[in-house]
Amino acid sequence: MIGRGQTGNAKLVKHINREGILHQLRENPRVSRADLAKLTELSRPCVSALVDEMIVEGMISEVGLGESKGGRKPILLEYNFQAYGVIGAVFEGSTLQLAIADLKGELLIQRTTCLPHPMNGETAIQSIEQGLAALLNESGFDKARLLGMGLGLPGITQRSEGTVSYAPSTGWMGLPVRKEIEAALGLPVVIENDVNLMTLGEFHKGIGVGHSNLVYMYAGTGIGAGIMIDGQLYRGAKEASGEIGYMVIGPVGNQTKGEYGVFERNYSVRAIREKAKAVLPSMDEGSSIVKQIVDQANNGVEAAQALLDDICRHWTYGIANLTSVMDPALLILSGEMLHIGNEGIHKIQQWLTDWVPSVPRIEMASLGDQAGLIGAIHCALEAFPSTSKLQR
């Protein structure tokens, strides 16, 4: 056999060019070969060859003719978004969100279920299994067309090992989560930290679209951040990046290993509820605690105003620290920070202007409690490209 099977970087270029064409087709629906040649800076014959190849493989389709711009009508091409699908799943407290999406990342069907109490590894996996079966059944989606699952978990997830290495509040620590779920479903699985997935969600489908360098900050039951650099999640050496709940903000106290972080212990929802007891006449456990404080502050209750100021101030400490280190182009705020109102935002921006040299553009998260789920979808899409199924 002669000249077969290049081992080095020889095959790389074709792969890059194919991915480039696919990328453009994902971004710009209904374009011609000629358009693709311009967009990818490849020659027209080369694009034609690669496109024809991918049409045969079923990844792309010709979908009729476009308008002439003074010459022959272009043959419009489209990515076959429906060819395969992925699953997104997010464990958040006591609920499990599940969804099936197409290759575009559009949700086809979605469900939120409450988990049985007490939860352990087995029941959790059972929930996923049953939930997925229900989704497949209801949507009529063929399981054979699923590429894999993106799974969001709280705590520090070890993507390559498929385990959770640090999560004081859950019972997942150390378990071979990924392997067990893969065995149960018969599908490949990636796991990822929940806040990282929210970041990914906002990046792909939310307010972060088009911003390849951004930081996402979440303040809720926990406090965390997600970091995107050059369109990639930055995970750090032990995948513990963005764990800003462990910043030293507020009283340090007798902090020892295994507990929540200092910032989190002082300014997460849990902590704020405690502080608010003295301020609110009656507390509604169901609705946003910050909103209740803001309402009281607007009613003229001075103690509420002071507490709100204190909360905003310390959250801004976190933002200032985060932006000092990262200098992102865009900062997305989410969780309970969504309820601080215009006055709160204004305060934060004023403080930042006073404290740091480079204030990023600040936006509120736009996807609500869907962010993580949408991120899980895109995490799966990145981990299991449709080519993986085709190249067998």
Add this chain to the structure above:
Amino acid sequence: MIGRGQTGNAKLVKHINREGILHQLRENPRVSRADLAKLTELSRPCVSALVDEMIVEGMISEVGLGESKGGRKPILLEYNFQAYGVIGAVFEGSTLQLAIADLKGELLIQRTTCLPHPMNGETAIQSIEQGLAALLNESGFDKARLLGMGLGLPGITQRSEGTVSYAPSTGWMGLPVRKEIEAALGLPVVIENDVNLMTLGEFHKGIGVGHSNLVYMYAGTGIGAGIMIDGQLYRGAKEASGEIGYMVIGPVGNQTKGEYGVFERNYSVRAIREKAKAVLPSMDEGSSIVKQIVDQANNGVEAAQALLDDICRHWTYGIANLTSVMDPALLILSGEMLHIGNEGIHKIQQWLTDWVPSVPRIEMASLGDQAGLIGAIHCALEAFPSTSKLQR
């Protein structure tokens, strides 16, 4: 003419492979074509062809035969480190460090000069011009063989514009620094933040060698950090990443824009000197302030012990915040932090273990006040590869 001049990614592979070979030659001096084939995972004929090409171009030389390992003796190859050179320059307070180095980054000649007072743009450029002329004269290095200059400046440098966008303590802000120096020297120049260059220095020649993900923390006249991700400096959206002097640590006070950062105002050398007045019987302005405090603490002076504890504690706040965000594999401490002693280091590590979930390996900087200069050299080497001169 047919089939000439590919515009797309066609030439990319060859470039990657050539760079791969050069990289191996920089790392492993005196290797054969066969060794390179193994190291780069390319075929022997391919390596031979690329090597021959680069020998003609003058980048590589054959330097005799090696020992036989049971067959024909290998022809050893070497990167022509001496073919070209670069200049490194660092402005630090009132001194200017200048050096010429070869393509390996080895300093050939070096000089530190005091700047005339008061300094302004013109005198600074004059100093560089005169200093470089002296270096060239003394070393006999041919100016035509210089590829360019890497220049380190305090403050937030705008690499692409060649200006300094934020530096309260110097008069550089807004000036077209790079253009003016390029015009004066007739050589291309890159500017970069001083702490980033120290980071680069430690990465290439210091304790950070082999660690492509690290964070460097400097506490001296100012406080700052440098971040390396995948062997690249991370600069942020407005090149203000790592400006941790602006973290909110210690009393906030009446901070408004234009002043130094909160952390810097509370725990830089300037601030510590102020605090130490009450503790030290007499202060030596020339030597390390932290060392003086440590000495007094070791003498049993309780106030000094308390101050040292306070300083270490707050520096650790900064470290905790930094590592919470970045989760680096390695953290390098420098500046006055070098003088805290073993007890201080032990304290820091204990606190970190208590506060954050992922404690990085911590090392002391190893290059002393050469770090920035060495970084400037490597900055220039990255910005102006020797191929830039050859490809004319």
Add this chain to the structure above:
DNA sequence: ATTAAGTTAGTTAAAATGACTAACAAAGTT
């Protein structure tokens, strides 16, 4: 309405490039 000229889209053919395998020569060692 016809027709020529110009444009745009897509294909075909030939050349160029760069990497690979196979086979061999050169120069050793055991």
Add this chain to the structure above:
DNA sequence: AACTTTGTTAGTCATTTTAACTAACTTAAT
């Protein structure tokens, strides 16, 4: 003499490029 290791030569394959088409359409003068 037999094996090894290094380096080269020759031939092949994959991929992309340029150049030169064909196809199909628009514009506008005749």
